[in-house]
Amino acid sequence: AACSRKNRNAALHPLWQSPLTIPGGTRQSPINIQWRDSVYDPFLKPLKISYDPTTCLHIWNNGYSFLVEFDDSTDRSIIVGGPLENQYRLKQFHFHWGAINDWGSEHTVDSKFYPAELHLVHWNAVEYPTFEEAVMEGNGLAVIGVFLKLGARHEGLQTLVDALPAVKHKDTVIEFDVFDPSCLLPSCPDYWTYAGSLTTPPLTESVTWIIKKKPIEVDEDQLEAFRMLLFTSDGEEEKRMVDNFRPLQPLMDRTVRSSFQ
Numbered sequence: 001a002a003c004s005r006k007n008r009n010a011a012l013h014p015l016w017q018s019p020l021t022i023p024g025g026t027r028q029s030p031i032n033i034q035w036r037d038s039v040y041d042p043f044l045k046p047l048k049i050s051y052d053p054t055t056c057l058h059i060w061n062n063g064y065s066f067l068v069e070f071d072d073s074t075d076r077s078i079i080v081g082g083p084l085e086n087q088y089r090l091k092q093f094h095f096h097w098g099a100i101n102d103w104g105s106e107h108t109v110d111s112k113f114y115p116a117e118l119h120l121v122h123w124n125a126v127e128y129p130t131f132e133e134a135v136m137e138g139n140g141l142a143v144i145g146v147f148l149k150l151g152a153r154h155e156g157l158q159t160l161v162d163a164l165p166a167v168k169h170k171d172t173v174i175e176f177d178v179f180d181p182s183c184l185l186p187s188c189p190d191y192w193t194y195a196g197s198l199t200t201p202p203l204t205e206s207v208t209w210i211i212k213k214k215p216i217e218v219d220e221d222q223l224e225a226f227r228m229l230l231f232t233s234d235g236e237e238e239k240r241m242v243d244n245f246r247p248l249q250p251l252m253d254r255t256v257r258s259s260f261q
């Protein structure tokens with residue numbers, strides 16, 4: 001019985017106990033970006049980013065990652081242009097990372113993993129009344145993905161790292177009332193874009209992905225600070241928050257476009 005029970009759960013991801021594959025899924029994320037297969041699209045516009053640092057609210061350990069959440073009741077922090085038809089409101093950003101530097105990102109480039117990946121999550125408040133409804137729509141979300149590579153210390157990230165001990169356990173939160181997430185973006189404007197999904201439950205196929213070509217640099221101590229967070233609540237047996245990335249999904253009938261030649 002134990003064996004069959006294990007087999008039955010074999011298709012469940014150990015982290016989320018959620019299905020690894022979505023039945024009928026045709027645009028799942030993450031994917032490997034094969035650089036030479038991406039298609040330059042001259043009609044892609046530059047991505048315009050305007051964040052108001054005072055819309056920052058708090059940092060929250062939700063048991064999957066740590067989220068920095070923003071006041072999305074107005075259009076004060078938005079992105080527009082790039083592959084997007086509308087402007088999208090910033091709701092939160094979070095990271096995915098590994099136990100060691102050899103892996104951790106969700107997307108890969110020519111099958112190369114980075115030690116971590118930043119996701120800035122935005123929703124289409126022009127067409128949908130709430131984030132929760134936008135999550136269910138094909139053009140509901142736009143997520144900017146930024147790769148993190150091991151290198152120099154990132155001063156902008158450090159203000160975030162300094163707050164992490166206060167959200168060590170699942171369901172802890174700390175006020176964080178001024179932060180400009182544009183300091184976490186590389187200066188190079190180049191990106192890839194493709195139609196995909198959330199990489200955590202509900203895994204809905206509602207995301208226009210915008211993956212920056214250039215990574216940002218962070219140092220070992222900063223990555224280690226991510227790894228000292230816990231999936232578990234205070235008082236539970238400690239499980240380090242590491243390897244919170246979803247396995248690669250099939251490209252199926254999709255083309256990845258590039259904003260650069």
Ligand SMILES: Cc1ccc(O)c(S)c1
Pocket residue numbers: 119121143198199200
């Ligand atoms: C809305 C949302 C929540 C968690 C995630 O990892 C992603 S990628 C998107």
Ligand SMILES: [Zn+2]
Pocket residue numbers: 094095096119199
């Ligand atoms: Zn994510």
